[in-house]
Amino acid sequence: MNYIELASEFAPELILTIGALAIMMIGLFLANSQKKVLGYLATIFLAVASLVIVYRGIYDIQMEGILADSLTIDPMSQFFKLTFLVVSLIVVIASIKEYDGHSNQDEYYTLILLGTIGMMVVASAIDIVTMFIGFELASLSTYALAGFNKKDPNSLEAAVKYFIIGALSSALLLFGLSYIYGMSGGLTNISELAVFFNNNPAVLQSPMGIIALMLIVAGFGFKMALVPFHMWAPDTYQGAPTVISALLAAGSKKMAFVAAFRILLIAMIAIKIDIAMVFMILAIITMTLGNVVALSQRSLKRMLAYSSVAQAGYISMVFVVMSPEALTGGILYVMSHAFMKTGAFIAVAALGYMLLKENSNAKDVDHLDNFAGLGKRSPFLAFSIMIFLFALAGIPFTAGFVSKFILFLSVLEGGFYLLVIFAILNSALSLYYYARVVKYMYVLPPSSDEKLKVPGTYAVAILLAIIGVLAIGIVPEPFINWAASAANVLGL
């Protein structure tokens, strides 16, 4: 493969790289008031990159052995890349107003683009070293973004916590991967590892292999925010700028899933029983604890954080069932969750922005009380929050229902009755705290009668997310087929 071909295959990543550098350069020559244009530039770069991926084909593309067997392009990578791009796109559009006039907009958009590149590298990586590098690129960018509101102590605290626990987890992950490297006699390619371990399962079943699994699961568990590795998530999602919480919950968290699909379900499939056992317990405690704690939250961001912990618990059932149907459900869930969670966080951000504009000293703008009577103050915002929350709860004709339906059904077909009972009880429980927000918005009286006007860019971002949520919910078939073709890649 020559460099021209290489460049055309990785055009989306290259476009973003050029975009990141260009934004940083151009930012030097702009006054703070003009830097808004950088947001539009980032939007354009992300949109073009997404279009290139769609144009290149998403169903039946298969290309291996790129750059010394370190990267691949297949339906799975394309699915996840498009998900990351769309999340970043929505986040960037919402940020245009959020950071209008801010002096560090150039760094902000550059970091988002770099983080997105990192996630996309992970989606394509079939070599554990490349994968780790992608992981770190995405992590380092998001550490900085979480602390972007540098005058807000909560934001800084969020970033520091995220960084410390992230560093610890990266160490655990890398340590685990090093065992894999050592045990296989120096292999890093995932398919080579799979061949080696399938021929020599005893190696992986040795105590050494089990330690490797332990450390790798802990490393991924941090990114996926599985209990008990989730503790950073509520503090970070709450403290970080809300738009960045959207990026973390919908984007960087999902990066861990695609990486884990490839490492655990391809390379380490020889010890699938151990993997299933670990994830069985982690999935149950994660979904239960996430939902139960979410019940008592008064801060919407924190509630969404716990809800996202719970949703990670649902998705991680894929590692227990390990059937093509489960994987289809899990992959579809990733995309659905990206739309629902991004939308919910952006809508909360929009409300926070409007409340702060009304009263710049307002504290805790995401507190439940601020949502009272929102249906009267801003019908559009209240309605969209309702759609996102109902989607998260799994109400039909939304993306949340379709992905839950397929995923839970596959768990049932796999014969994991206990797991599916937990999942269904949990989703029944979760409706309570989602419905409570709806009650606040539509039943309780507003604290003031003044109408709130949602700024245009926020509205566009929210609309994009709504379109995603409803499209998957109403015409699910193309998305299911796409997720199924992505799931096929693993050859389970």
Added chain:
Amino acid sequence: MAVDNIVYLIPALPVLAFVLTLAFGKKLPSGGGYIPILAIAISCIISVMAFLQIYNTGIPIEVSAHWFSVLNVGILIDPLASVMLMMVTFVSLLIHIYAIGYMAHDPGKPRYFAETALFTAAMLGVVLADNILQFFIAWELVGLCSYLLIGFWFRKPTAAAAAKKAFLTTRVGDVLFLAGIVILYSSMRDVFLERFPAGIPDGTYLLQFSTIFDNISHIDPTNLTIITLLFFGGAVGKSGQFPLHVWLPDAMEGPTTVSALIHAATMVTAGVYLVARTFPMFIASPAVELAGITIPATLTVVAYIGGFTALFASTMGLVMNDIKRVLAFSTISQLGYMMLALGMGSVIGVAAVGFAMFHLINHAFFKACLFLCAGSVIHSTGTNDLREMGGLMSKMKITGITMLFSSLALAGIGIPFLKIIGTPIGTSGFVSKDAIILEGSYVFANVTHDWIPFAFGVLAALLTAIYTFRLWFMAFTGKPRQERHPHESPATMTGVLSILAVFALVFGMLTFIPFNIFVGHTYDHHEIEELAGLAGNHVIGHDEILDIAHHASPIITLLPVIVGVGGLLLAWVIYNRRWISVASIGNMRNPLFKILAKRYYQHEIFIELISLKFTYGVLALAGEFSDRKIVDGIIDGISSFIIGGAEVLKKIQTGVVQNYATATVLGVGLIALILSLRWVI
């Protein structure tokens, strides 16, 4: 045909009305209440057109569209759906008109009308669903609207608590229902994969009622019984059957129009409709043995729970002093009758559906009328307490008379033996209750020698007559017991009352025979016979039912009327003539009265003994146990356990990053533990 193309408007128009009222209600007169009235009126007309078409052609209306994989969305109007459809649109229309007067002084009118319009749409969605999943979706939406409307006066803490309780209690049933759907789906999938190993052909929708009914004989009998029992669990929650009845009396905290619409005529009957809708599955469910435990046939469970609820709720109705709570317990009791009727299906087959639906429709008319009369009384006296009323007849003639008519219907007063062209003569409640007791439970008892359902039915009828007339005599006769000056309600209210009262009186007589024949066409009799055979039951034919009923001894035939009139007289003696002092029986020294007034000590047993001692003492999780009753206590217990647990778990989240790192390391230890367990094994 024309009607097929517009049936989707039946639920769509109320949805549109919901949106319009929500958006523009504030700027319109009467809170925009005329929008839903217009929309529901058109829905009602289309429903009648659909009925006429089905009645004339005998072919149900089916409209279906592909959704994804093996699921569809669609509308099915067969005779069963058609009668329900007309009742829901008609009663909802009347109650909306009434609400214009009733809610005239409430500032929350636009929200009220928007929510009731949405409710009506959701309820119509339940009725029209052609597959069980869509049914469930609409069912959940109905529950959500009920939650919002019970808590309509959200500033009242009791209303907020009642809304939460209704939501949580019915969710217990909903989870069971959903579990039933999940098992049904996987059973259906197995059936089809066996028939088509290459894959399920396109256009097969596994959850469509017609597909399910065609394949009942292929579903494993054990699964079938479990599925139907779980469905019935959903119905128990929604229709307030024992032991999930506790939310319904508290739901009376909502506006009275809501109680009439949702908690008397429509939503609470959805559970009965669910059993009727999936009746072929119920009748084919045999008694099975599972893990050494014998599970009775589902219809037997339905009959017993229904009969017991009919009796149990009516005993508590005797001692309530809140006018709406008396009616709430009465609703629970009457829903019990409908379930009882369905449970008779293992002997009388599809006639059971006819009887249950007939009682459902009649009940909708007379109970809506009773609730709206109560609303009219509350509207003018400003109290719910029967002890503060009295002598209202002279001030509120129309309300008093319409309430008397509907009370006669509820108590089942009529003329026995006299039949004109096969139709018994009496109030609606008489005609349908008589059918359930005689042609239902008596015939059942005659064939199976199981007299318990019959006994439940007769005893409950006696108590029904007593509490109904206790209410009427206490409110409308005797001396006024308060200083206020009650006045008759406006014409929008009394007009609606009069229409409903006429229906309560004559609807039963006019339609008894054609109604049962029409609804009987919902299911094919031969298929029902075959399905009953799967459960080892022999269904007897229509003629045989009549034959047994006609050869009953005169005492049996007279029994429903004797207990009805007897109850009326007893109430008259106690509460009007006062020959027997109310104080001598109705005081706390009388153990029977005490146990009823305390509602069987459900509060003491469950709140104090179990919840407080156990939860406080053993788990030391604080929670506020504010309410009164059995399952209530358990549900409150569970929710405080969860929320209390949430508080404890919240504390783990210390905010100290070192603790988080420790948790991460402990997590690695946890994984090691899990894996080492596997090594040991």
